[in-house]
Amino acid sequence: MKVFVFCGTALFLTLSCQSESKSNHTEVPIREKAVVNPNGDSELSLLMRSMTDFMEKSKGNLEKGLDIQDCPEEFVRLSTAKETEGIIRDRNHFNAYSDQWLSDLEKMCSSKGQEQVQAYEKLRVSCLxxxxxxxxxxxPKIQRLTVQNP
Ligand code: HEC
Known part of the structure; x- marks a missing residue:
């Protein structure tokens, strides 16, 4: 399976694709988190950590019955952020997924209540x-982001 090989051949890639970020902030500029991987981090991995933080925070809110209020604008950079070399071979193929994700994000941010919970789950599946x-x-980490007791 080619994709697996891409993410697994270099040890550094494996680490960077598996690192777990624990921060609770959503509004920290992605540059400030550039310390996790000593080999250096691509713009795209930093953005991913920021997206993961946002999902964790959103999951927490939804489980408490609260709506998600603010959607970070930085995520539009999903389509253009520079990736770790060798990961994206076909930009058009990648952007089909990123466009879908951004459209799912917009839908989630413009909905409320139970509808927002469903939109969150759709967004999470879009990550997957x-x-x-x-x-x-x-x-596995994205699977754990599912909303419990919605
Ligand atoms: C359009 C494709 C795409 C979508 C959508 C996407 N990811 Fe990623 N993600 C990637 C790629 C590619 C990488 C590897 C980035 C690199 O190394 O440059 C990555 C890396 C990651 C990482 C590892 C980051 C690190 O520390 O290096 C995490 C965690 C992650 N994604 C979580 C998520 C979550 C959570 C979502 C949904 C909110 C999501 N991803 C949506 C493509 C995607």
Missing amino acids: NCHQSYCQGPI
């Missing part, structure tokens, strides 16, 4: 869809 093609390390 891209990861099945591009970088399988974080999949």
Whole structure:
């Protein structure tokens, strides 16, 4: 399976695709988090950590019955952020997933209540869809982002 090989051949890639970030902030500029991987981090991995933080925070809110209020604008950079070399071979293929994700994000941010919970789950599946093609390390983590007791 080619995709798996891409994310797994270099040890550094494996680490970077599996690192777990624990921060609770959503509004920290992604540059400030550039300390996790000593080999250096791509713009795209930093953005991913920021997206993961946002999902964790959103999950927490939804489980408490609270709506998600603010959606970070930085995520539009999903389509253009520079990736770790060798991960994306076909930009058009990648952007089909990123466009879908951004459209799911917009839908979630413009909905409320139970509808927002459903939109959140759709967004999470959209994370999974891209990861099945591009970088399988974080999949268990994305699975754990599911909303419990919605
Ligand atoms: C359009 C494709 C795509 C979508 C959508 C996507 N990812 Fe990623 N993700 C990637 C790629 C590619 C990488 C590897 C980035 C690199 O190394 O440059 C990555 C890396 C990661 C990482 C590892 C970051 C690190 O520390 O290096 C995590 C965690 C992650 N994604 C979580 C998520 C979550 C959570 C979502 C949904 C909110 C998501 N991803 C949506 C493609 C995607």
